[in-house]
Amino acid sequence: MKILIAKTAGFCFGVKRAIKMAYRAASSTQSGKKIYTLGPLIHNPQVVKELEKSGVLVADSLNDIDEGPLIIRSHGVTSSEMENAKAKKLKVIDATCPFVKKAQEYVRFLSQEGYHVVIVGEKAHPEVKGLVSYAVDKYVTVATCSGDIDTLPKTKKVGIVVQTTQPLSNLQSVVSFLIDKIEEVRVFNTICSATSIRQKEAVELAAKADCMIVVGGYNSANTNRLAEICREILKNTHHIEVADEIRVKWLNGVNRVAVTGGASTPPWIMEAVCEKVKELGVIKKC
Amino acid sequence: MKILIAKTAGFCFGVKRAIKMAYRAASSTQSGKKIYTLGPLIHNPQVVKELEKSGVLVADSLNDIDEGPLIIRSHGVTSSEMENAKAKKLKVIDATCPFVKKAQEYVRFLSQEGYHVVIVGEKAHPEVKGLVSYAVDKYVTVATCSGDIDTLPKTKKVGIVVQTTQPLSNLQSVVSFLIDKIEEVRVFNTICSATSIRQKEAVELAAKADCMIVVGGYNSANTNRLAEICREILKNTHHIEVADEIRVKWLNGVNRVAVTGGASTPPWIMEAVCEKVKELGVIKKC
Numbered sequence: 001m002k003i004l005i006a007k008t009a010g011f012c013f014g015v016k017r018a019i020k021m022a023y024r025a026a027s028s029t030q031s032g033k034k035i036y037t038l039g040p041l042i043h044n045p046q047v048v049k050e051l052e053k054s055g056v057l058v059a060d061s062l063n064d065i066d067e068g069p070l071i072i073r074s075h076g077v078t079s080s081e082m083e084n085a086k087a088k089k090l091k092v093i094d095a096t097c098p099f100v101k102k103a104q105e106y107v108r109f110l111s112q113e114g115y116h117v118v119i120v121g122e123k124a125h126p127e128v129k130g131l132v133s134y135a136v137d138k139y140v141t142v143a144t145c146s147g148d149i150d151t152l153p154k155t156k157k158v159g160i161v162v163q164t165t166q167p168l169s170n171l172q173s174v175v176s177f178l179i180d181k182i183e184e185v186r187v188f189n190t191i192c193s194a195t196s197i198r199q200k201e202a203v204e205l206a207a208k209a210d211c212m213i214v215v216g217g218y219n220s221a222n223t224n225r226l227a228e229i230c231r232e233i234l235k236n237t238h239h240i241e242v243a244d245e246i247r248v249k250w251l252n253g254v255n256r257v258a259v260t261g262g263a264s265t266p267p268w269i270m271e272a273v274c275e276k277v278k279e280l281g282v283i284k285k286c
Numbered sequence: 287m288k289i290l291i292a293k294t295a296g297f298c299f300g301v302k303r304a305i306k307m308a309y310r311a312a313s314s315t316q317s318g319k320k321i322y323t324l325g326p327l328i329h330n331p332q333v334v335k336e337l338e339k340s341g342v343l344v345a346d347s348l349n350d351i352d353e354g355p356l357i358i359r360s361h362g363v364t365s366s367e368m369e370n371a372k373a374k375k376l377k378v379i380d381a382t383c384p385f386v387k388k389a390q391e392y393v394r395f396l397s398q399e400g401y402h403v404v405i406v407g408e409k410a411h412p413e414v415k416g417l418v419s420y421a422v423d424k425y426v427t428v429a430t431c432s433g434d435i436d437t438l439p440k441t442k443k444v445g446i447v448v449q450t451t452q453p454l455s456n457l458q459s460v461v462s463f464l465i466d467k468i469e470e471v472r473v474f475n476t477i478c479s480a481t482s483i484r485q486k487e488a489v490e491l492a493a494k495a496d497c498m499i500v501v502g503g504y505n506s507a508n509t510n511r512l513a514e515i516c517r518e519i520l521k522n523t524h525h526i527e528v529a530d531e532i533r534v535k536w537l538n539g540v541n542r543v544a545v546t547g548g549a550s551t552p553p554w555i556m557e558a559v560c561e562k563v564k565e566l567g568v569i570k571k572c
Contacts, residue, residue, distance in 0.1 A: 168466055175465060175473075176458045185473045189465050 001251070001281040003274055004209060006260035008201045012194040014097025015042050015264050018074040019051075021095045025069055026054040037071045038062065038081060039126055041095065042264040043220035046242065062088065069093050074264075075126045076100045078133035099164050100127055103190035104134045110159030111136040115186060116152065118143060120174050121163025125221055128163050145170050146177030157184040164192040165222040165263070167199065167229075194263060195222055199229055202260045206230040209258035211250050212237040215273050216262030223262030230260075242269060243276035251280055287537070287567040289560055290495060292546035294487045298480040300383025301328050301550050304360040305337075307381045311355055312340040323357045324348065324367060325412055327381065328550040329506035332528065348374065355379050360550075361412045362386045364419035385450050386413055389476035390420045396445030397422040401472060402438065404429060406460050407449025411507055414449050431456050432463030443470040450478040451508040451549070453485060453515075480549060481508055485515055488546045492516040495544035497536050498523040501559050502548030509548030516546075528555060529562035537566055 011019070018041055025035050036059045040048045048058060059065050062081060068090035072082070076096040085092050096104075110117050117140040121128040132140050143149045144166070152158070158178055162171050168191060179185050206212045212230045216223025218241060227239035238250055251257065257277050261270050297305070304327055311321050322345045326334045334344060345351050348367060354376035358368070362382040371378050382390075396403050403426045407414040418426050429435045430452070438444070444464055448457050454477060465471050492498045498516045502509025504527060513525035524536055537543065543563050547556050 171465060172462045175461055179457060179461060179473050179475050180454055183475055185475070187461075187465050187471045187473070189469055189471070 001254060002256045003277055003281075004205055004256060004258040005270075005274060006198070006201050006205055006258070008194070008198045009215070009259070009261035010263075010265050010267055010270055012192065012263035014074050014099060014192075018042060018071075018095035018097070019047065021093055022051055022056050022071055023054060025071060025093050026051075026056055029055065029069065035069050035071060036065045037073050038065075038077055038085075039073050039075070040219075041071060041073045042217075043075075043223075043262075044217040044264040044266065045219070046269060047264065047266050065090065072096050073126070074100070076104060076130035077126075078130050080133060097164065097192075099190065099192045100130070103131055103161050103164060103188070106159075106161045106188040106190060107131050107134040107140075108136070110161070110186065110188075111139060113159070115157045115159030116141070116155040118149070118158055118160045118174060118178065119163065120144065120160060120166055120171050122221060125163060127165075131161060131163070143174055145173045149174070149177060152181070155182065157186065158182045160185065160187045162188075162190045163221075164190055165195045165225065166191055167225065168196060198222070198260070198263070199226060202226050202230050203233060205258035205260060206233040206237065209234060209256045210236060210254040211257045213246065213250075213257065213259045213273060213277070214239045214261070215241070215259065215269060216265040217241060220262045220264050223265065226260060226262060240273070243272040246273070246276050246280060248280050251277070257281070287540060288542045289563055289567075290491055290542060290544040291556075291560060292484070292487050292491055292544070294480070294484045295501070295545070295547035296549075296551050296553055296556055298478070298549035300360050300385060300478075304328060304357075304381035304383070305333065307379055308337055308342050308357055309340060311357060311379050312337075312342055315341065315355065321355050321357060322351045323359050324351075324363055324371075325359050325361075326505075327357060327359045328503075329361075329509075329548075330503040330550040330552065331505070332555060333550065333552050351376065358382050359412070360386070362390060362416035363412075364416050366419060383450070383478075385476065385478045386416070389417055389447050389450060389474070392445075392447045392474040392476060393417050393420040393426075394422070396447070396472065396474075397425060399445070401443045401445030402427070402441040404435070404444055404446045404460060404464065405449065406430065406446060406452055406457050408507060411449060413451075417447060417449070429460055431459045435460070435463060438467070441468065443472065444468045446471065446473045448474075448476045449507075450476055451481045451511065452477055453511065454482060484508070484546070484549070485512060488512050488516050489519060491544035491546060492519040492523065495520060495542045496522060496540040497543045499532065499536075499543065499545045499559060499563065500525045500547070501527070501545065501555060502551040503527060506548045506550050509551065512546060512548060526559070529558040532559070532562050532566060534566050537563070543567070
């Protein structure tokens with residue numbers, strides 16, 4: 001049995017940066033003092049658990065934090081959360097992914113320029129909640145595809161920004177729909193190239209393999225999307241968080257197993273998954 | 287045999303306006319004095335011939351005009367032609383369609399704002415030649431679909447303007463292609479709604495009819511496009527300029543004939559075509 005490992009799997013630039021900032025904060029903070037993130041730093045429960053051991057704790061709300069430092073997670077927070085943190089005089093360490101930050105700035109800019117802002121993304125995702133908050137007076141619509149857009153306010157100009165992990169096809173669907181309705185459509189394609197490259201490689205691997213394993217947090221949007229894309233090509237696709245979830249039956253009659261991971265999947269989990277696949281492959285042979 | 291006549295066929299707002307301006311100029315100009323248009327006022331040879339009788343002549347170049355008035359045709363002219371006409375101190379009557387004028391202004395604006403301008407349209411069409419000329423320093427690309435775009439200069443922002451008679455699908459093709467390559471894509475949809483409404487009705491009629499007759503100048507882009515669209519649905523589609531071109535064989539075994547016309551097709555030609563169809567229908571019956 002051959003194992004194909006995605007070259008692009010694992011930590012993206014923004015995640016690597018956020019983790020580095022968190023560990024740096026932990027090492028420079030007085031021993032015993034707590035450091036907080038508002039929501040998980042990244043969407044990987046195992047990494048978040050490791051960070052806890054170094055004193056980096058997850059708070060659900062600013063009310064739970066009396067003193068900092070407060071690390072802003074990679075997906076960003078809402079503008080009011082940021083303001084409130086400053087008003088509380090917490091030491092803020094901003095680990096928002098620079099690509100997400102750029103998208104936030106585009107939302108603010110478009111909104112200030114009088115555009116109705118359309119964000120292509122998932123309404124419930126923290127990155128999107130953050131983006132929405134940067135629109136002045138909340139003239140903003142969230143849609144993953146054109147079918148989501150029921151009504152728009154009467155407007156002559158719409159500005160579009162995209163959740164960094166969305167597939168290009170969703171952006172194309174929304175833009176194609178809107179240019180038929182609105183005189184001016186101004187698009188900032190804020191999709192992170194790491195996402196599209198990763199998706200492209202996953203598709204190629206799924207086409208070559210008999211079993212596809214996608215590793216990453218169940219709360220990770222980009223990992224879920226990777227699994228979805230691969231499942232469309234290969235039914236024997238499985239999304240797992242850790243190595244122990246792999247089942248021997250997935251490998252029945254399988255010659256090639258492909259493994260990929262989301263942007264927040266740490267290398268040590270990727271390695272453990274590959275080891276487990278090898279081990280189960282050997283057992284299956286016996 | 288039933289004749290279905292398109293409700294939207296014939297002169298559009300811009301063409302009506304241009305013809306009105308030309309006849310007004312003719313009636314207010316000293317008898318015997320010539321009036322010129324630079325290129326035909328509209329793309330219908332029969333109307334242009336009628337205008338000649340009132341002293342409105344077509345000049346191919348400004349060199350052929352020593353004194354005016356000069357009527358600017360509905361498709362517009364290049365910015366340098368406009369400047370040269372003014373430098374020659376000709377009395378200029380601007381019959382450029384206001385929708386084309388708006389598109390010219392968008393090209394100038396985008397160009398001045400540092401966008402590389404992409405014009406979705408036909409390179410050789412006078413409207414597009416005019417639009418191109420409004421781009422500062424000629425940072426401009428013309429394409430009818432994404433396949434036409436080989437290379438683009440290294441740029442972070444592209445502005446898109448559309449020839450007023452293009453189908454929406456061409457704009458969608460170019461925009462979908464560019465949003466994958468360029469960070470900011472700013473689209474001004476300058477397609478004239480009269481064109482899209484006319485195309486939509488033509489498609490509906492072609493689906494109902496056994497023979498489709500599309501009436502308009504052979505040099506009229508929007509008439510050619512109407513014929514193309516109808517031919518995709520109904521093979522027995524014919525583009526004619528005048529009634530005499532209709533052939534009896536087109537009506538063989540036909541129960542429903544549909545007739546539509548371009549934006550520059552005059553009502554008197556439309557009426558003559560319908561009369562001819564009726565006449566041939568009767569002959570066929572005998």
